[in-house]
Amino acid sequence: MLWFIISMIVLGLIAGAVARLVVPGRDPMGIPGTVLLGIVGSFIGGLLGYVLFGHDLSEGALQPSGIIGSIIGAIVALLVWRAVHSRGHTSVRH
Numbered sequence: 048m049l050w051f052i053i054s055m056i057v058l059g060l061i062a063g064a065v066a067r068l069v070v071p072g073r074d075p076m077g078i079p080g081t082v083l084l085g086i087v088g089s090f091i092g093g094l095l096g097y098v099l100f101g102h103d104l105s106e107g108a109l110q111p112s113g114i115i116g117s118i119i120g121a122i123v124a125l126l127v128w129r130a131v132h133s134r135g136h137t138s139v140r141h
Contacts, residue, residue, distance in 0.1 A: 058117055059085030062092075066121035072129070084128075088121025089113075095120065 060078070063085030067074055076084070096116045 055086055055089065056082055058089060058114065059083065061085065062088045062114070062117035062121040065118045066125050069118075070122055070125050070129075074125070074129075084124055085117065085121050087124045088119070089117040090120065091123055092116030092118070092120030 059082040063081035063083070066084060066088060067076075067081060093113070093116060096113070
């Protein structure tokens with residue numbers, strides 16, 4: 048169980064950092080926010096992988112396809128976060 052938590056944090060940090068590097072723009076979040084972004088991206092990527100390709104537990108959880116899916120999911124989560132967050136901060140120009 049401890050190995051799973053540590054691997055999720057490390058994978059979340061990697062996926063979140065890559066997503067923040069790939070998507071242009073400024074994101075004022077620290078390391079905990081980046082880890083959370085990557086973990087959410089892992090769940091999104093895992094869900095998309097399950098829906099599109101099925102599920103195979105015999106291959107293990109940590110695979111290159113899972114890491115790529117986590118990065119893609121983190122990019123999707125970051126874009127959704129920006130879209131939702133920008134709606135709340137509308138500026139009025141006179």
